[in-house]
Amino acid sequence: MASREQFSSRSGFIMAAAGSAIGLGNIWGFPTQTANNGGAAFVMVYLVLAFLLAYPALMAELIIGRHARANMVTSLRSISTGPLSRLLGTGIGFYGVMTASLILSFYAIVSGWIIGHFGDALLTTLGMPDAGHTLSDDSNFNSNFLGLIVFMCLTMSIIASGVTDGIEKWSSRLMPMLLLLLTLLIGYVLTQDGASDGLQAYLIPDFSDINPDLVVSAMGQAFFSMSLGVGAMLVYGSYLSDQESLPKIGATVTLVDAGIAILAGLLIIPAIYVAAHNGQLEIIDGQVQGGPGLIFGVLPALFSSMGAIGSVVALVFFALLTIAALTSSISMLEVPVSLATEETPASRKTATLIIGTLITAFATVILLNMGTLFDFIINLTTVYSQPLLGVALCIFVGWVWHRNDLLTSMQAGSDGIENTLFWTIWPLYVQYLCPALILLAFYQSLQ
């Protein structure tokens, strides 16, 4: 067997893992949820849950992956301790792989819309606004299909190139560009009339906004945003060297992911208030009237109100969003592709082509049945499957895996970890508290 690929450097891994975490969940999902859930209060609850729940769950995935050095199915099998837990591990692994593939199928549709808006901005800048508007018309099947195909081809071509030449190289190039573009846009938006009201709503919390629904939304948002439950982080962990300290790397990824979400909010929330100031939408009692249509409705309107420069700003913004989506989608596709290359004779290129085509075909089925399938698949995967898989992974680490093996894996790359709080608390935390808290929030969401 050929030797297994590894990330060539710590920063390469951090870029890739942060690239997986940072995506439409941060730039579209987080600001939208913040706007719909009372602003700053949501931001605070989100930050608490990201560190209290998502960070420990991320550690579980990274530690399993790096120890077992394999895809989710093979990893869970290899740390199981008897025929029953092996069967359970196999089941959970396949559930994770299916969930990752389904998430990619709707994620690619949304990303296709973003590519459509990018094409619109490009053609408009080149003086062909009518052709452009057709591309961004999300009720037009041909435009949706074109966006989907372009996005899936980009995703597949990166994954076909492997870990260092594909995932690591592209994430390391694209992520810093994203940060730069985001900062420039924030600078621009903050000079506009109305932006200061947005800053206020975003930064000054009203604690009376906090309720169980808000907590459940924040938890789901944190799990989605950190790519948890489906083995994406587990597989990335399997390409990480034993020299690296997992708790530190995991904390860095958590911080960077939360930081980009906060930055995206700093762009989008003031932009909403600028749009309100210009009479393009309404804010009643601090609640934005518009909801999920935010990016696809409000922002293009905002850009077009900027005059000639607007289509250039739109071009930059949708390029930024495409980049963020791409470094996330590659982590989803790597989940089934790593399973196929490790458990079948298929080469990476063949596996990528076959699996990518299947996912694109399924996404096309969703596109043809938007009304019935789109929200259904999103709820099935992100609302139900991700938290359940998170619980399953915590249980595997806490209850199935031999404690000595777990502790030895934690020590790799982390000298002196035995004297830290992480060492004392984390194993018990994922064994008891994490699953209990996730199940509690999950139970509440079903009420």
Ligand code: TRP
């Ligand atoms: N975290 C990414 C985002 O915020 C999306 C993502 C990438 C993801 N890989 C995942 C979500 C795996 C769930 C599972 O957009």
